[in-house]
Amino acid sequence: MRKIILLLLLALPILGLSQNKKKKGFYKWDVGINGGINFSNPLINSDPGNSIDSSLNDINFRGNLYGLTLIYHVNRFLAIKGEFDIENRGWKNDFNVSDDINVPDFREVTQVLDYFDIPLFMHLGFGKKFKVDLNFGPYFGFKIKDEVYSINENGEQIEGDDVRGMIELQEFKNFDLGLVYGIGFDYYFHERISIGFDALYERGMRVINEKGYRNSSIDFDFGLNFQLGKKKK
Numbered sequence: 001m002r003k004i005i006l007l008l009l010l011a012l013p014i015l016g017l018s019q020n021k022k023k024k025g026f027y028k029w030d031v032g033i034n035g036g037i038n039f040s041n042p043l044i045n046s047d048p049g050n051s052i053d054s055s056l057n058d059i060n061f062r063g064n065l066y067g068l069t070l071i072y073h074v075n076r077f078l079a080i081k082g083e084f085d086i087e088n089r090g091w092k093n094d095f096n097v098s099d100d101i102n103v104p105d106f107r108e109v110t111q112v113l114d115y116f117d118i119p120l121f122m123h124l125g126f127g128k129k130f131k132v133d134l135n136f137g138p139y140f141g142f143k144i145k146d147e148v149y150s151i152n153e154n155g156e157q158i159e160g161d162d163v164r165g166m167i168e169l170q171e172f173k174n175f176d177l178g179l180v181y182g183i184g185f186d187y188y189f190h191e192r193i194s195i196g197f198d199a200l201y202e203r204g205m206r207v208i209n210e211k212g213y214r215n216s217s218i219d220f221d222f223g224l225n226f227q228l229g230k231k232k233k
Contacts, residue, residue, distance in 0.1 A: 032225030063088025141176030
């Protein structure tokens with residue numbers, strides 16, 4: 001990912017300078033709606049005795065995201081972009097929690113972590129009718145849902161504190177913080193309307209439970225944006 005971004009940084013200015021410059025100017029504000037899917041791949045502390053299975057590092061949990069987009073254009077190439085999303089995160093895994101034959105193992109333990117997620121990043125775009133974008137900045141996550149449930153070996157669904165107690169996992173912290181970066185594309189099929197696509201990686205920088213868990217996800221986000229105001233030169 002880093003090598004791809006570096007190559008784009010070197011190549012995209014050339015593409016930007018080669019665009020037709022007859023029609024200059026830009027709109028200051030974009031507003032829009034967005035939605036897509038994300039794949040959570042949590043980062044965890046794999047120290048001995050950690051009840052969260054280290055194989056979680058190889059498991060993707062697919063969720064949805066949707067929300068609103070707001071963009072402020074500094075000039076024709078640089079903008080500040082913010083999204084205000086509801087995003088599903090979490091993980092799913094099997095646990096073998098006891099060697100006691102009288103204590104059933106939990107199967108398919110699912111941890112759901114939903115956030116009000118605010119990525120706020122620098123949005124660097126090159127092109128006119130079709131634009132290629134680079135994105136980088138922080139994200140802020142506010143937890144809105146923290147649920148855990150499981151199916152035991154008898155086929156019974158168990159929820160909440162019973163599952164947490166067996167796998168020794170407490171509730172997660174209410175606030176998350178990390179970095180977001182990636183690439184995107186915008187196509188202007190009308191002077192004031194564009195459709196876009198972003199592929200973003202969100203990496204948590206804050207430990208959000210006692211087991212050393214940090215969020216990590218890859219987001220694929222589609223959007224429809226509307227340009228507002230008068231065109232600036």
